[in-house]
Amino acid sequence: MSEVAIHAEGLTKWFGEGEARTVAVRNVQLDVLKGEVTYIIGPSGSGKTTLLSMMSGILRPNEGKVVLNGVDLWRLAEDRIADMRLNTIGFVFQDYHLFPRLTTAENVAVPLILRRQPWKSAIAEAKRCLEIVGLGNRVELRPNKLSGGEQQRVAIARAIASAPDILILDEPTASLDGDTGRKIIEFVRKDVLSAERCILIVTHDERIFSYADRIVKMADGAIVGVDKGEFRA
Numbered sequence: 001m002s003e004v005a006i007h008a009e010g011l012t013k014w015f016g017e018g019e020a021r022t023v024a025v026r027n028v029q030l031d032v033l034k035g036e037v038t039y040i041i042g043p044s045g046s047g048k049t050t051l052l053s054m055m056s057g058i059l060r061p062n063e064g065k066v067v068l069n070g071v072d073l074w075r076l077a078e079d080r081i082a083d084m085r086l087n088t089i090g091f092v093f094q095d096y097h098l099f100p101r102l103t104t105a106e107n108v109a110v111p112l113i114l115r116r117q118p119w120k121s122a123i124a125e126a127k128r129c130l131e132i133v134g135l136g137n138r139v140e141l142r143p144n145k146l147s148g149g150e151q152q153r154v155a156i157a158r159a160i161a162s163a164p165d166i167l168i169l170d171e172p173t174a175s176l177d178g179d180t181g182r183k184i185i186e187f188v189r190k191d192v193l194s195a196e197r198c199i200l201i202v203t204h205d206e207r208i209f210s211y212a213d214r215i216v217k218m219a220d221g222a223i224v225g226v227d228k229g230e231f232r233a
């Protein structure tokens, strides 16, 4: 049996109060296993990003708990939650979240520098990761000089640079052409995934469905099915 990287139990999140209340995620139970690529799919608004945010220490749930590498995440103090995020999780946001005043290489180096890696070696590592995503010739540019797909790839390079135990990608290939998208997911499967690590991907992109070990389907805030992915078939 594979070990559990993230355990979610009774996870619930709502926004607004009274008449205006929207329940974004309702009573989700999920185990994300080490050594696996888990996909979360479902219609727009079904709660995928909200669920990822709660499982990765970004958004506090209203109910339920998240056990991350054996630690009850939301019972930790805020600064310990921030440490967990920095040291165990790489997150690629749907809308990239790049720092506009930093170059691409500096953007990718940020998590390494926060982890006290010396500047020079952090930048060198950042450049290596930018090569991997095909942006070796863009290291000195700022995000506003990049296309949407290029910004997405910078965000992916930043997440893989810190070699996280848990890599979370929210629609990582949405702005990429089919070939680039496949190459990046292939790289992630081959070089980021290991028995000790896991990868969690939200996607609508059928071109990359074949790389999943497990596919979790969401609808209206709840998990409505879990399928074995083609990769393990």
Ligand SMILES: Nc1ncnc2c1ncn2[C@@H]1O[C@H](COP(=O)(O)OP(=O)(O)OP(=O)(O)O)[C@@H](O)[C@H]1O
Pocket: 015, 016, 022, 023, 024, 042, 043, 044, 045, 046, 047, 048, 049, 050, 051, 094
């Ligand atoms: N900060 C917020 N305030 C109010 N409502 C929110 C907030 N964040 C999400 N919601 C609502 O929660 C529901 C789930 O949103 P979420 O972003 O998790 O969906 P999603 O499955 O990621 O959709 P998409 O595929 O479009 O990214 C939606 O109805 C959304 O409007």
Ligand SMILES: [Mg+2]
Pocket: 048, 049, 050, 094, 170
């Ligand atoms: Mg989303």
